[in-house]
Amino acid sequence: MGDWSFLGDFLEKVHKHSTVVGKVWLTVLFIFRMLVLGTAAESSWGDEQSDFMCDTQQPGCENVCYDKAFPISHVRFWVLQIIFVSTPSLVYMGHAMHTVRMEEKRKMKEAEIEAREMKNGGDKYYQQKSSVAEKADLSGWDESGGQILLRGSLLNTYVYSILIRTAMEVAFIVGQYVLYGIFLETLYICQRAPCPHPVNCYVSRPTEKNVFIVFMLAVAVLSLFLSLAELYHLGWKKAKERCSRSYNASPSTAPSRLESAPQAERAQMYTPPPDFNQCLSTPNSKFISPFSNKMASQQNTANFATERVHGQEDAAGEGPFIKSSYVESPEAASECAAPAFPENYFNEKRRFSKASRASSKARSDDLSV
Amino acid sequence: MDWKTLQTVLGGVNKHSTSIGKIWLTVLFIFRIMILVVAAERVWGDEQDDFVCNTLQPGCRNVCYDHFFPISHIRLWALQLIFVSTPALLVAMHVAYTKHEKKRKLRNGEKINIEDLKNEKIHIRGPLWWTYTSSIFFRVVFEAVFMYVFYYMYDGFQMPRLVKCEAWPCPNTVDCFVSRPTEKTTFTIFMLAVSGICMILNLAELCYLVIKICMKDPRKTT
Numbered sequence: 001m002g003d004w005s006f007l008g009d010f011l012e013k014v015h016k017h018s019t020v021v022g023k024v025w026l027t028v029l030f031i032f033r034m035l036v037l038g039t040a041a042e043s044s045w046g047d048e049q050s051d052f053m054c055d056t057q058q059p060g061c062e063n064v065c066y067d068k069a070f071p072i073s074h075v076r077f078w079v080l081q082i083i084f085v086s087t088p089s090l091v092y093m094g095h096a097m098h099t100v101r102m103e104e105k106r107k108m109k110e111a112e113i114e115a116r117e118m119k120n121g122g123d124k125y126y127q128q129k130s131s132v133a134e135k136a137d138l139s140g141w142d143e144s145g146g147q148i149l150l151r152g153s154l155l156n157t158y159v160y161s162i163l164i165r166t167a168m169e170v171a172f173i174v175g176q177y178v179l180y181g182i183f184l185e186t187l188y189i190c191q192r193a194p195c196p197h198p199v200n201c202y203v204s205r206p207t208e209k210n211v212f213i214v215f216m217l218a219v220a221v222l223s224l225f226l227s228l229a230e231l232y233h234l235g236w237k238k239a240k241e242r243c244s245r246s247y248n249a250s251p252s253t254a255p256s257r258l259e260s261a262p263q264a265e266r267a268q269m270y271t272p273p274p275d276f277n278q279c280l281s282t283p284n285s286k287f288i289s290p291f292s293n294k295m296a297s298q299q300n301t302a303n304f305a306t307e308r309v310h311g312q313e314d315a316a317g318e319g320p321f322i323k324s325s326y327v328e329s330p331e332a333a334s335e336c337a338a339p340a341f342p343e344n345y346f347n348e349k350r351r352f353s354k355a356s357r358a359s360s361k362a363r364s365d366d367l368s369v
Numbered sequence: 370m371d372w373k374t375l376q377t378v379l380g381g382v383n384k385h386s387t388s389i390g391k392i393w394l395t396v397l398f399i400f401r402i403m404i405l406v407v408a409a410e411r412v413w414g415d416e417q418d419d420f421v422c423n424t425l426q427p428g429c430r431n432v433c434y435d436h437f438f439p440i441s442h443i444r445l446w447a448l449q450l451i452f453v454s455t456p457a458l459l460v461a462m463h464v465a466y467t468k469h470e471k472k473r474k475l476r477n478g479e480k481i482n483i484e485d486l487k488n489e490k491i492h493i494r495g496p497l498w499w500t501y502t503s504s505i506f507f508r509v510v511f512e513a514v515f516m517y518v519f520y521y522m523y524d525g526f527q528m529p530r531l532v533k534c535e536a537w538p539c540p541n542t543v544d545c546f547v548s549r550p551t552e553k554t555t556f557t558i559f560m561l562a563v564s565g566i567c568m569i570l571n572l573a574e575l576c577y578l579v580i581k582i583c584m585k586d587p588r589k590t591t
Contacts, residue, residue, distance in 0.1 A: 060546035
């Protein structure tokens with residue numbers, strides 16, 4: 001049995017920095033491909049050449065006929081498939097590790113700045129710290145959770161790795177079909193020197209091999225679907241956030257007054273709102289006018305503080321972003337769900353908005369945090 | 370073959386390598402050692418049993434096999450991997466020596482934080498730079514030498530299907546058929562390609578180190 005631990009160790013690290021669908025894909029890879037290959041398929045193909053019998057006494061005829069029938073054995077083909085399909089994830093992991101290292105350097109730099117400025121006097125300290133913090137947001141590091149957030153260049157790398165992985169998967173499935181078709185025949189008729197004439201050759205264990213071939217093909221197709229699902233989900237999220245960003249940027253009357261204070265921050269942060277649809281459907285102008293902007297923006301700041309922490313916990317239970325999550329944009333949510341609304345109105349709406357659940361105002365039907 | 374020991378040793382070196390060095394190590398483990406262990410050893414497993422010669426003369430098959438495969442591809446690759454990994458041990462030894470020196474200073478009373486010492490990232494500067502660069506240089510040399518040995522010993526990188534053997538005690542020119550030639554050619558070319566990639570990575574790392582030291586020197590002198 002081959003030793004897959006070299007690849008296994010690397011992929012364990014990738015596991016930590018993947019989305020939920022990515023983790024499912026990795027599990028499928030480990031259990032249904034590597035394990036099955038290593039334990040069952042290897043022993044089934046073990047005697048593939050020794051029990052490949054040809055109806056001839058001509059020395060060398062069996063060798064050449066086997067070579068013609070199986071230019072590359074199924075098992076080796078699957079080994080190469082697994083390795084090539086895993087390789088893009090390793091590239092992503094390299095980028096993630098690089099991000100981690102950059103983050104560590106940034107933290108060290110921040111600590112230095114802090115130490116220096118505390119000595120010299122406080123003004124510059126806050127400016128520098130906030131600029132360093134902004135860089136952190138853009139680079140994809142979450143302070144509170146201590147995990148890598150999937151956004152910016154890291155998200156791009158992730159998406160490219162999935163695209164390449166999908167392409168490799170398709171290439172190998174097509175390659176397998178081109179080389180062998182789908183099923184193995186029991187009888188192979190061979191005409192090749194030094195065989196004197198067309199010779200009947202019999203494949204060893206064809207039915208058992210067919211079972212494994214179909215199984216591995218099915219798992220490959222499943223992995224392909226998982227990769228496509230992940231791509232779709234990431235693409236959908238990106239499109240949603242782009243729509244909401246363009247909505248935020250468009251000028252409007254009452255809602256735009258609320259946006260004034262946190263607008264600059266929001267523009268710098270690459271964050272999707274929790275529920276784009278809610279923003280569109282709520283007729284904000286009716287409800288915002290009774291309240292002052294100052295109160296709303298104060299509430300926004302308070303919401304921001306709580307939701308930044310709680311957004312991570314919330315995201316932990318939802319969607320594809322367990323370890324890698326989008327930071328919620330509370331201002332975007334709160335402009336659609338202004339803080340001082342009557343409770344009843346928001347019973348339904350708030351259920352869709354993750355951010356409003358973590359609003360600093362305690363409500364009876366809020367989830368406890 | 371137990372490659373775990375090599376993995377343990379080289380894993381330690383990984384901490385003090387450049388980024389390119391880390392990529393090289395990953396390529397080495399996944400595309401070379403793993404392929405060797407998981408796939409290639411199976412392909413070459415029955416190379417002598419299924420080496421068939423068109424003769425009934427006892428001993429002819431053995432002699433012909435020995436004549437055409439003085440050292441099996443698998444063993445050559447294993448040697449290549451060991452030789453190519455060995456220079457990294459020089460770096461590991463140098464780093465260990467540096468840490469030992471620092472510990473000695475600590476014992477002699479100089480103030481050095483133990484925690485820092487353990488976690489310290491040793492930068493590639495000074496004598497360590499020379500050790501590291503020469504290790505990469507030797508790596509490149511070993512890769513090139515082994516690639517040439519492969520080419521010379523097997524007349525190219527393709528595994529022939531039929532070899533004609535005249536060694537004694539074969540009575541005449543005898544046809545011998547190699548087992549799984551196409552699969553073996555596929556893996557030979559694959560391993561060759563990966564060796565090439567590793568060589569390119571090593572050359573890139575060498576250039577990077579040289580440029581880094583050249584960039585530093587003008588700043589030092591000014």
